[in-house]
Each structure stands twice: as structure tokens, then as C-alpha cells.
Amino acid sequence: MTLDKNTISEDFKQIQSHICEELQKADGKGTFIRDAWERPEGGGGMTRVLTEGQVIAKGGVAFSAVHGPTPDKILKKLQLEKADFFATGVSIVIHPVSPRVPIIHMNIRYFEMSNGVYWFGGGIDLTPHYLAPEDAVFFHKALKTLCDRFDPTYYPTFKKWADDYFYLPHRQETRGIGGIFFDRLTETNEQSAENIFEFVKEVGYLFPKIYTHFMEKNAALPYGDSERAWQSLRRGRYVEFNLVWDAGTKFGLDTNGRTESILMSMPPLATWQYNQKPSEGSAEKFTVDHLKKGIDWINFSI
Amino acid sequence: MTLDKNTISEDFKQIQSHICEELQKADGKGTFIRDAWERPEGGGGMTRVLTEGQVIAKGGVAFSAVHGPTPDKILKKLQLEKADFFATGVSIVIHPVSPRVPIIHMNIRYFEMSNGVYWFGGGIDLTPHYLAPEDAVFFHKALKTLCDRFDPTYYPTFKKWADDYFYLPHRQETRGIGGIFFDRLTETNEQSAENIFEFVKEVGYLFPKIYTHFMEKNAALPYGDSERAWQSLRRGRYVEFNLVWDAGTKFGLDTNGRTESILMSMPPLATWQYNQKPSEGSAEKFTVDHLKKGIDWINFSI
Numbered sequence: 001m002t003l004d005k006n007t008i009s010e011d012f013k014q015i016q017s018h019i020c021e022e023l024q025k026a027d028g029k030g031t032f033i034r035d036a037w038e039r040p041e042g043g044g045g046m047t048r049v050l051t052e053g054q055v056i057a058k059g060g061v062a063f064s065a066v067h068g069p070t071p072d073k074i075l076k077k078l079q080l081e082k083a084d085f086f087a088t089g090v091s092i093v094i095h096p097v098s099p100r101v102p103i104i105h106m107n108i109r110y111f112e113m114s115n116g117v118y119w120f121g122g123g124i125d126l127t128p129h130y131l132a133p134e135d136a137v138f139f140h141k142a143l144k145t146l147c148d149r150f151d152p153t154y155y156p157t158f159k160k161w162a163d164d165y166f167y168l169p170h171r172q173e174t175r176g177i178g179g180i181f182f183d184r185l186t187e188t189n190e191q192s193a194e195n196i197f198e199f200v201k202e203v204g205y206l207f208p209k210i211y212t213h214f215m216e217k218n219a220a221l222p223y224g225d226s227e228r229a230w231q232s233l234r235r236g237r238y239v240e241f242n243l244v245w246d247a248g249t250k251f252g253l254d255t256n257g258r259t260e261s262i263l264m265s266m267p268p269l270a271t272w273q274y275n276q277k278p279s280e281g282s283a284e285k286f287t288v289d290h291l292k293k294g295i296d297w298i299n300f301s302i
Numbered sequence: 303m304t305l306d307k308n309t310i311s312e313d314f315k316q317i318q319s320h321i322c323e324e325l326q327k328a329d330g331k332g333t334f335i336r337d338a339w340e341r342p343e344g345g346g347g348m349t350r351v352l353t354e355g356q357v358i359a360k361g362g363v364a365f366s367a368v369h370g371p372t373p374d375k376i377l378k379k380l381q382l383e384k385a386d387f388f389a390t391g392v393s394i395v396i397h398p399v400s401p402r403v404p405i406i407h408m409n410i411r412y413f414e415m416s417n418g419v420y421w422f423g424g425g426i427d428l429t430p431h432y433l434a435p436e437d438a439v440f441f442h443k444a445l446k447t448l449c450d451r452f453d454p455t456y457y458p459t460f461k462k463w464a465d466d467y468f469y470l471p472h473r474q475e476t477r478g479i480g481g482i483f484f485d486r487l488t489e490t491n492e493q494s495a496e497n498i499f500e501f502v503k504e505v506g507y508l509f510p511k512i513y514t515h516f517m518e519k520n521a522a523l524p525y526g527d528s529e530r531a532w533q534s535l536r537r538g539r540y541v542e543f544n545l546v547w548d549a550g551t552k553f554g555l556d557t558n559g560r561t562e563s564i565l566m567s568m569p570p571l572a573t574w575q576y577n578q579k580p581s582e583g584s585a586e587k588f589t590v591d592h593l594k595k596g597i598d599w600i601n602f603s604i
Contacts, residue, residue, distance in 0.1 A: 035577065049576045060576065170555040170564075236568070243545035244555055253472040253546055262472075266538065266574035273570070274351045274362065275337065275562045 003193055008110050009065040009088035011197075013046075015108070015204035016063040016090050020048050022208035023061070023094070026215045029054035032061065037258055042068035043086075047261045051268070055101065055219045059094035060264030070113065073255050084114040089122075090204060091248075093265035094211065095238075099231035100221040101214055102128040102135065102176070103238060105265070106207045107248070108200045118193070120200045121183035123158070124207060125166050127176030127238060129231045131287040133300055135214060136177045140297035142210050143180050150199045151191060158182045163293040168241050173291035175241045230284050233276060235267035242266070305495055310412045311367040311390035313499075315348075317410070317506035318365040318392050322350050324510035325363070325396070328517045331356035334363065339560055344370035345388075349563045353570070357403065357521045361396035362566030372415065375557050386416040391424075392506060393550075395567035396513065397540075401533035402523040403516055404430035404437065404478070405540060407567070408509040409550070410502045420495070422502045423485040425460070426509060427468050429478030429540060431533045433589040435602055437520070438479045441512060442599040445482050448508050452501045453493060460484045465595040470543050475593035477543045532586050535578060537569035544568070 020032045030053025038044035045064030050056050065088040075082060089109030096103065105125050112118035126139050140159070147154035158180035166175040180203075187193045242249050242265050252262040278284030322334045332355025340346035347366030352358050367390040377384060391411030398405065407427050414420035428441050442461070449456035460482035468477040482505075489495045544551050544567050554564040580586035 047576075051576065058574075058576070170561045232571070239541060239572075240545060240565075243542060244552070250546070257472075259472045260577045263542075263574065264576055268575070269534070269571065269573045270541075271571045272360075272565065272568035274349075274353065274360070274566055 003197055005086050005088070005110070005112055008197065011201055012065075012088055012090050012108065012110070012204070013063050015201065016046070016048065016061055018205070019090070019092065019208050020050075020061050022212055023056065023059065023215075024050065026208075026212040027053040027055045030056055030059075032059075035260075037261070039066045039068075039258070042066060045258065045261060047258075047264060049264060053097070055096055055098070055215045057095050057097045058268040060092065060261075062091045062261050062264060064089060064258075064261070071255050074251075077251070080113065080117065081115060083117070085111065086113075087111045091261075091265075092207065095235065095267045096215070096219070098219050098221065099129040099223050099227040099234075100132075100218040102126050102218075103235075103267075104207075104211050104214075106203070108204050110197075110200070119184040119186045120196050121185065122200055122203055123162060123165075123179060123181035124203060124210070125162050125176060125179035125181070127234070128287065129234045130227070130283050131177065131290050132218075133302055135218070136297045136300055138213070139177065139179065139210060140300075142206060144298060146199075146202055146206050147180065149202075150195065154182075154199075155180065160294075165247075166241070167293065168237065168245060170244070171237065171240070173237075173288065174293060175238065176291070177295070177297060178293075229271070230278075232269060232271035233273065235270040236272045238265075238267060239270050305499055307388050307390070307412070307414055310499065313503055314367075314390055314392050314410065314412070314506070315365050317503065318348070318350065318363055320507070321392070321394065321510050322352075322363050324514055325358065325361065325517075326352065328510075328514040329355040329357045332358055334361075337562075339563070341368045341370075341560070344368060347560070347563060349560075349566060351566060355399070357398055357400070357517045359397050359399045360570040362394065362563075364393045364563050364566060366391060366560075366563070373557050376553075379553070382415065382419065383417060385419070387413065388415075389413045393563075393567075394509065397537065397569045398517070398521070400521050400523065401431040401525050401529040401536075402434075402520040404428050404520075405537075405569075406509075406513050406516075408505070410506050412499075412502070421486040421488045422498050423487065424502055424505055425464060425467075425481060425483035426505060426512070427464050427478060427481035427483065429536070430589065431536045432529070432585055433479065433592050434520075435604055437516060438599045438602055440515070441479065441481065442602075444508060444512050446600060448501075448504055449482065451504075452497065456484075456501075457482070462596075467549075468543070469595065470539065470547060472546070473539065473542070475539075475590065476595060477540065478593070479597070479599060480595075531573070532580075534571060534573035535575065537572040538574045540567075540569060541572050 030050040032048040032050045035047045043066035047062045067086040070085040092106040108122035144155040162178040162181035165181045332352040334350040334352045337349045345368030349364045369388040372387040394408040410424035446457040464480040464483035
């Protein structure tokens with residue numbers, strides 16, 4: 001392919017800046033601090049964090065571009081030949097103040113090796129504390145519209161991938177209402193590397209459009225102590241997914257990644273209650289009953 | 303060995319009852335609810351949980367005795383020949399209300415297979431939110447005294463094992479001030495199986511003596527919002543250890559164990575702050591500076 005790794009990481013850096021600006025504008029109060037860090041073995045990153053905003057309780061937007069000899073654990077896990085690597089990406093998790101605003105996660109990434117191996121990966125998934133059907137439809141339609149502009153197979157394939165990836169086997173529930181997830185995308189007869197890169201960038205630029213929509217639409221909706229208590233419990237599940245099952249988190253912690261950047265995904269506050277079960281007919285029960293794989297969110301209605 | 307698995311599980315059940323009684327008495331307000339459960343493949347357990355006590359915020363004391371064909375994941379992980387298994391144990395994690403009272407964990411367990419393989423395991427470890435040197439000395443002396451009555455090699459061996467086991471590589475810190483940890487204890491020239499069983503039971507009976515001592519001594523010590531905030535952050539680290547590194551938790555969640563009983567170790571509430579660092583000279587910094595392996599707590603002084 002004719003793409004250059006520096007072009008890719010520079011474009012990713014711009015996406016990070018753009019997202020921080022858009023989120024900050026929509027929040028109206030908080031500001032993203034900048035925390036630059038270096039990786040002893042090569043490269044580094046810029047982690048940006050907004051806390052105690054008006055809409056965002058704790059949000060992280062991280063950029064990194066790292067390189068060097070590929071760590072043995074990565075070679076083994078990904079079954080790769082020994083070579084140097086370069087990896088760059090943008091990772092986001094936003095925990096909102098209001099239980100009426102969903103938690104969101106976005107990631108775009110690029111990986112290449114000195115032997116010519118390369119791929120793109122990424123995804124967006126949404127975790128509402130309370131399922132709002134119109135939000136689910138809006139979210140999945142936005143993803144499908146973007147995917148369809150590149151490849152009609154993308155949305156169905158990546159939607160299923162997200163259902164399978166963002167899943168807590170020990171709870172037998174999905175993390176939220178899914179979204180899209182894709183990994184190891186590389187040029188094919190249908191898609192050039194340049195096309196895939198365009199797609200990945202557009203995922204990045206779509207993210208703030210989707211999330212500021214929810215920020216603006218839902219932040220002023222009323223809620224009380226009971227909804228806040230439920231939000232904290234759902235954040236507990238978010239912690240469980242990220243620490244027990246999320247391949248990126250586990251792998252980062254296991255390969256001496258930068259802990260604070262990896263764990264910026266943790267919520268500001270989470271609670272656990274023994275054997276907590278929402279009551280029949282409640283909005284909480286309605287939400288949990290829809291934490292399932294395979295729901296056709298595009299056509300969802302109740 | 304002449305021990306019988308039913309004797310062992312009955313004795314463990316008695317230890318569970320004894321511990322709940324002692325903790326309830328020392329708490330003075332909360333009561334342990336009983337939650338019996340069955341394992342579809344054979345056996346079951348009784349999980350007991352106390353929440354919103356006077357001293358205990360959330361504490362679980364779980365007993366289980368399960369059996370059946372050994373799951374393939376266990377055979378593979380422990381490198382065992384195919385056979386039926388029986389496993390029984392008592393597991394405890396207590397999160398106190400006051401940041402002046404330490405978090406504690408205790409476990410005793412017995413595993414046997416139909417082909418004659420068997421072993422005992424267990425441990426106690428202490429996680430103070432604020433390190434109190436006299437508490438650390440008291441705790442480790444109590445463990446050493448018990449160990450020494452059985453075998454002079456136990457305390458040094460099991461203390462080191464706890465340092466290595468209760469460790470967060472991604473934070474480069476120990477979970478707390480350690481304690482003892484042991485696994486796969488089986489008869490040797492020095493110790494019969496009966497002796498090991500006696501030792502394990504005595505660990506169980508020592509637990510409430512140790513913890514009610516801290517409950518009674520520390521619960522009335524003063525603290526404010528700042529200490530509570532620190533407690534929540536340390537509970538976040540407890541969550542990180544249990545979900546990312548604890549072999550028992552990971553394994554339980556991975557082998558379709560009973561989720562609510564496994565995750566009764568989660569704190570009632572935990573917080574995360576990006577890149578939080580205690581200030582120089584603070585009690586918080588003093589604590590974190592001592593979350594290290596290899597400290598001689600028996601002779602510790604400042």
C-alpha cells in the first residue's frame with residue numbers, strides 16, 4: 001500500500017483534537033487536560049482527560065504512536081514473525097454525569113510491522129444505563145449509513161462482531177447495545193488500504209456527531225437518586241467487562257502498557273450489590289432484558 | 303490419607319458459621335443473610351453476606367462443596383489426568399465502613415480427585431487503606447505464631463508466597479501488607495495430611511480473632527471526607543487486583559462458576575481518578591510507599 005505510517009498517525013492526532021474540541025463545546029464547562037507520556041522502548045502518546053464537566057463526569061480521549069521491537073507476548077498472541085512494529089490509535093471512553101446519557105467507547109487503530117504486515121481495527125459501542133429505543137435506532141442507523149458508503153457487508157459483519165466482543169460471559173449479557181467492531185482489516189479485492197483508512201477516519205469523525213447528539217438531547221432529562229444508584233451499578237458492570245474480558249485492556253496491562261492511559265476507561269465511581277436484580281416491569285429490567293446479542297436495532301421498536 | 307471429604311467439608315461449614323457469628327457480634331448491627339445455591343453439575347454452596355453494618359460495609363463469607371467430572375479447563379490449567387473431582391472451601395472478603403479498618407481476605411480450600419490426587423490451600427491477607435505499623439506487626443505475628451506451631455518453614459515460605467501472589471504488576475504495588483498464601487499442600491515426610499488439615503482449620507479459626515481485633519480497635523478512630531475518598535480509591539485497586547490478576551476469580555469466571563459468590567469480593571463502592579498521586583509526606587503516600595514485597599513486617603517500625 002502507498003499509505004505512510006506518519007500520515008496515519010498525524011491524521012489520528014487530528015481526529016483526537018477534533019473530538020476533544022467538539023466534546024468540550026457540547027459539555028460547556030469541563031476542559032480536557034493534556035498528559036503527554038513517552039514509552040521507554042520507543043514512541044509515546046498524549047492522553048487527554050476531562051473530569052467533572054457539566055455533561056461528562058469522566059472522559060478520556062487518548063492518542064498514542066509507539067514503535068520498537070515487537071514484544072514477545074504480542075508475537076506469540078498474534079502469531080507473528082519476529083520484526084519491529086509500529087502502532088497508532090485513538091481510544092475513547094466517556095462516562096456521563098446523567099444516567100440518561102449513555103456511556104460510549106470508540107477506538108481506531110493501525111498496526112504495521114517492518115516485514116510488511118499491517119492492519120486497521122476499531123469500533124464504537126454504546127452502553128445506555130437506561131435503554132431508550134429511539135437512541136438505539138439513531139446510533140445503529142448512523143453506523144450503518146457510514147458502513148454502507150464503503151461496503152454493504154461492513155455493517156452486518158461488524159455489528160455481529162461487536163455483539164460477540166462486547167459481551168460478559170459471566171453475566172450472560174452484552175455490555176450495552178453493541179455497535180460495530182472490526183480488526184485486522186487489510187486490503188482485499190474489494191477494498192484498498194486507502195479506502196479502509198478513509199473508513200477508519202470517518203468512524204473517528206462520526207464519533208463526536210453521535211455523542212454530542214446524545215449529550216444535547218439527554219443531559220437535561222430528569223432523574224433522581226434511584227436512577228443514579230442504577231447508573232453506579234451499571235458502571236460496575238462496565239468495570240467488570242473492561243478488567244475481565246476486554247482484550248485490549250488485558251493485553252495492555254499484561255505487556256507493560258501505560259496503566260493510567262489504559263485505565264482511563266474506569267468510571268469515576270462504581271458500586272456493587274450482592275445479587276442485585278431489577279424488579280419486574282421496571283425500566284431497569286427492560287434495559288437488562290435487552291442486553292442480548294443479535295437484536296436488530298435498526299428496526300427496533302417496542 | 304485417612305481423612306474423609308465429608309468430614310472436611312462439614313468442618314469448613316462449621317468454620318463458616320463460627321466466623322459469621324463472631325463478625326456479627328463484633329459488628330453489633332448487621333446480620334449475615336443466607337443464600338443457598340446449587341451447582342447444576344453437582345454440589346452447591348451457602349453464601350452469606352452482611353451489608354450496611356456498623357463496622358462492616360459489605361462482607362461475604364462463602365462456603366461451597368462441589369463435585370462432578372473435572373471441567374476440561376481445570377484439567378488443562380492444573381495439568382491433571384481426567385477424573386472426577388471434589389472441592390470444598392470457605393472464602394471471605396470484608397470491606398469495612400471506616401477507612402481506619404483494613405480490608406481483609408481469607409480462604410481455606412480442599413481439592414481431591416477420584417484418582418487419589420488431593421491438596422489443601424488457603425491464605426489470609428490484609429489491605430489497610432492507611433498503613434498502621436502496629437496493626438501490621440500484630441497481623442504478621444499472629445500468622446507467624448500459628449504457622450510456627452506446625453512447621454518453622456511455613457511462615458517464611460507462605461509470607462513470600464503471599465507477597466508474590468497479592469501483587470498488581472500494572473501498578474507495581476502489592477495489594478496490601480500481604481499475609482500468608484499456600485497451595486497444593488499435601489502430605490510430606492514432615493507433615494501428615496491430618497496435620498495439614500489441622501493447620502488449615504486453625505487458619506480459619508484465627509481469622510475472626512484477627513479481624514474482630516481490628517474492628518474493635520479501629521472502628522471508632524476519627525476520619526473525614528478526605529480519608530473516605532482515599533478509601534474509595536484503594537477499593538478501586540482492590541477491584542483491579544481481583545478482576546485482573548486474582549487466579550481464583552479469573553478462573554471462577556472463566557469456568558462458569560457462580561458469579562455472585564465469586565464477585566461478593568467487590569467493594570460496595572469504588573472510585574477511579576486519572577493519574578491520582580498522593581502528596582509527599584502524607585499518610586496516603588506513606589501507605590503506598592510500603593506496598594512492596596519483602597518487607598519484614600514482624601520487626602517493622604518507623
